[in-house]
Amino acid sequence: MTRALSAFILLFGLVGLAGAAPASDHDGADHASVDALLSRASTAVRSENYSGVLVYLREDQLDTLRVIHRFQDGLEQERLVSLTGQPREVIRRGGVVTSILPDNKVVLISRHKREGLLGSVAQFSPERMRAHYDVHDLGQRRLADRVGRLIEISPKDEFRYGYRMLIDEQTSLPLKLDLVRGDDVVEQLMFTQIDFPKTVPDDAFMPGYDIDGFRVIKHEAVQVEDKPVPEDAWKPTDLPPGFELAEDGVRRVTENGYVRQMLFTDGVATVSAFIAPAGLRKPLEGATTMGAVNAFGHVVGDTQITVVGEVPAATVQRIARNLVHEKSKADTGS
Structure with a gap:
């Protein structure tokens, strides 16, 4: 459950960093516009307050998650609740991730240093991305009663997948991500319902299950x-x-x-x-x-x-x- 959402966030972080400078070919103005949009999406996925329902489709398996996200006083918090399949809940506060498995009566706690394995990714440029992908703005699309711009990132060889991303025009938050192999959509993430509250209360990040008596496992191996x-x-x-x-x-x-x-x-x-x-x-x-x-x-x-x-x-x-x-x-x- 969390791997998919982490990949969703990570992708926009990497692509947004790649869009930090303008492109330099004959389509420079168009490239700069798309790069700027991707950069805003990278910021929005971390800095916007939002809550909604996220659908994840993989190998004909459909998972539905309720998502609550807040950025306040420099701290990013998130709560994910599985609405299908085995009950699961994940609460993230900064670098601390707490996973609750009520059927097993287990709480897993992982801690991640800020200077993790992605600390050096900011060195990559739009020229490097565009050397191996074609990037196109496919125009407006509508999803979850909102209007977004659909961006396509197509690989130039067999060593990478393609991506299609729908980015909300008002907030720049990514509303949908397709991971594409040839003509096939391999994975798909999309919001079917989303709101952008000005504030999110603290109790929105409290566990939805009574975890008193649950076995607590701390994963220090991630350090x-x-x-x-x-x-x-x-x-x-x-x-x-x-x-x-x-x-x-x-x-x-x-x-x-x-x-x-x-x-x-x-x-x-x-x-x-x-x-x-x-x-x-x-x-x-x-x-x-x-x-x-x-x-x-x-x-x-x-x-x-x-x-x-x-x-x-x-x-x-x-x-x-x-x-x-x-x-x-x-x-x-x-």
Whole structure:
């Protein structure tokens, strides 16, 4: 549930950052207008107060969520309540995410540092995005009794998906997102009802379930450790066109177990690579797909490599196959 909404927010964050400067080709004025719209959407998804019903469609499975969002005194808060399937509720306050699973009587708490793995994405430019995507304004469309502008981002090769986004003309909040593979819509997120209250009360972010007696599990494994990445460690080579290493960090997953995580992006799409000792977790061998998410894993010596992202299968496989280990001078005897 939250992965889809996180991807929704993340996409506009990345694309909006890509729109921070004007384009420079013969369609410069049109490009600058679209880039500015995407940039406003990136801001709106974090800074607007809004509440409504969000529908998520993937692999013929339909999930419906109630969403409440507030930005106040520099703090972003959000509450998601599942209206279909197994009861679930997620409350986010800044970097603290609380997930409530009432059927299991479990509360999961995760903490995320602000300087997370996406801290360096702001380096990407509109020129970089447009080198691998065509961006078009398809004009006005109507959704949830509101008028928006439909923006299409089409890939120029087989290593990335396309996107269609409907952006509200009054608030610049994204109202709909289609993730597109060829002529097929792989995933779809859209508001079927939405309001923009001037204020949102504090009690809107209180749990809807009585969690007294629930088991509380704290996930500290999400923290990026200060442990440095070894210079003689795994290095990316021959990446898919346009993809570059954006972040590189080490995460603690057990008391003595560490996983290296690398984040790659082309300015819109993102891919994560996990490098861990073999046997630390159940290994993934070969390719697997779930909706728009593709993953590829293989074991090299005593190391498990897993690459995952909302990109085509060819992209994750190429990245996984081209992570190579560079031995240190001590290892080579020089």
